Amino acid sequence: MQPVGIGIIGTGNISDAYLKAAAQFPVIRIVACADINMDAARAKAATYGIEAVTVDELLADPRIxxxxxxxxxxxxxxxxxKAIAAGKHVYSEKPLAVAFADGLRLVEAAAKAGLRVGCAPDTFLGGSHQTARKAVDAGAIGTPLAGTAFMMVPGHELWHPNPDFYYKAGGGPMFDMGPYYLTCLVNLLGPVRSVTGAAKASYDTRTIGSGPRAGESFAVEVPTHISALLQFHDGAAVTITTSFDVWKHAHGHIEIYGSAGSMLVPDPNRFDGAVQVSDRKGDWTEVPQTHLYGDGNYRILGLADMAEAILDNRPHRASHELSLHVLEIMEAILRSAESGSRIELTHPAGRPAPMRDDLPFGQL
Ligand SMILES: NC(=O)c1ccc[n+]([C@@H]2O[C@H](COP(=O)([O-])OP(=O)(O)OC[C@H]3O[C@@H](n4cnc5c(N)ncnc54)[C@H](O)[C@@H]3O)[C@@H](O)[C@H]2O)c1
Incomplete structure (x- = not known):
């Protein structure tokens, strides 16, 4: 099998996770990287033994x-x-776009060109979340009826030296972390039908806590505490809260309540973690992991799956439909919070195919 050539555009913080994980999947081979900051690209290229090129050179490279x-x-x-115009498939970090209309434009351009769009997160393809999916599908908690999801932290300005973008349009806790929680929920429960949101910003300004700008304050331009009720097509009702305004809490990441029991779902920003279920009255018991890609860094699994899907001519799992649906949910929550009314979604996505548990490591 000839691996699919990958070119990275954007060699910042998260690129290390991808570059380190890539060797585990023979279906892909990262050949080059580019960045508007050529020094950043050159540094990554030297560390990982790939080529540093300009964005235009990367887009013109027939190996990619x-x-x-x-x-x-x-x-x-x-x-x-730009990548689509150059005839390349695209796999993007989350969110797909900062506005639903832009995401739709990207997806439509790719469809017109006969190219694929994939998008992070891919943690839902990991061992823990696939174990949860298999247990839900096997009826471990009966019919899912309701649930909760909580992502609440004090705010990234505590550790990030340039945190301004988290508090401007396209930022905020829902656009930043919502993709992990919502993708995980859609994988488990199917598409969302409607949302009702409420949102506020608890502070007008935030103060940078580290780096050369420590002590500098900047204005908050978006809501930083966002709650919503998600009503799923299949009937479940899930409440979700994402917040940058909470110092400490004791809620689980995701809990699903079914007609025959309940499930604790681990952190959707990770590939590992214990899945626990209880029957109607019993204690929590851990569900044995049924799938590979649990303990470790697999933050490239969605891209590897897309490469195999291209070669096998099958749909990929971290898909444009799924990420567009998640983007529409996030935007609708904020619009609903502003208008005070429930919003019906227009672009539902089916559940991605579950990962197979009968293939050797590295084959998807
Ligand atoms: N940092 C994390 O821990 C993390 C985790 C998960 C997902 N993500 C996601 O990954 C993405 C990148 O985050 P990051 O933390 O690596 O950001 P970053 O700011 O560290 O890196 C982004 C890089 O992209 C480059 N860049 C920006 N615009 C460009 C353009 N038009 N052409 C070429 N290069 C360009 C920048 O110069 C920079 O080097 C974001 O969407 C973020 O949500 C980040």
Whole structure:
């Protein structure tokens, strides 16, 4: 099998996770990287033994079949459209776009060109979340009826030296962390039908806690505490809260309540973690892991799956439909919070195919 050539655009923070994980999947081979900051690209290229090139050179490289877009959210669509115009498939970091209309434009451009769009997160393909999916599908908790999801932290300005973008349009806790929680929920429960949101910003300004700008304050331009009720097509009702305003809490990441029992789902920002279920009255018991890719760094699994899917001519799992649906949910929550009314979604996505548990490591 000839591996699919990958070119990375955007060699910042998260690129190391991808570059380190890549060797585990023979279906992909990262050949080059590019960044508007050429020094950053050259440094990564030297560390990982790949080529540093300009964005235009990367897009013109016939060895590259998929562009891995690891730029910051505002650049996901412009860079993605350039890659499509150059005849490349695109796999992007989350969110797909900072506005639903832009995400739709990207997906439509790819469809017109006969190319694929994939998007992070891919943690839902990991061992723990596939174990949860298999247990739900096997009826371990009966029919899912309701659930909760909580992502609440004090705010990234505590550790991030340039945290301003988290508090501007396209930022906030829902766009930043919502993709992990919502993708995980759609994988378990299917598409969301409607949302009702409420949101507020608890502080007008935030103060940078580290780096050369420590002590500097900047204005908060988006809501930082966002709650919503998600009503799923299959009937489940899930409440979700994402917040940058909470110092400490004791809620689980995700809990699903079914007609025959309950399930604790581990952190959807990770591949590992214990899945626990209880029957109607019993204690929590851990579900034995049924799938590979649990303990470790597999933050490239969605891209590897897309490469195999291209070669096998099957749908890929971390898909444009799924990420567009998640983007529409996030945007609708914020719109609902502003208008005070429930919003019906227009672009539902089916559940991605479950991962197979009968294949050797590295084959998807
Ligand atoms: N940092 C994390 O822990 C983390 C975790 C999961 C997901 N993500 C996601 O990954 C993406 C990147 O995050 P990051 O933390 O690596 O950001 P970063 O700011 O560290 O890196 C982004 C890089 O992209 C480059 N870039 C921006 N626009 C470009 C363009 N038009 N053309 C070429 N290069 C361009 C920048 O120069 C920079 O080197 C974001 O969407 C983020 O949500 C980050």
């Amino acid at each position: 079949g998929i562009v891995l877009n690891l730029t910051t959210p505002q650049h996901h669509v412009p860079v993605g459209l």
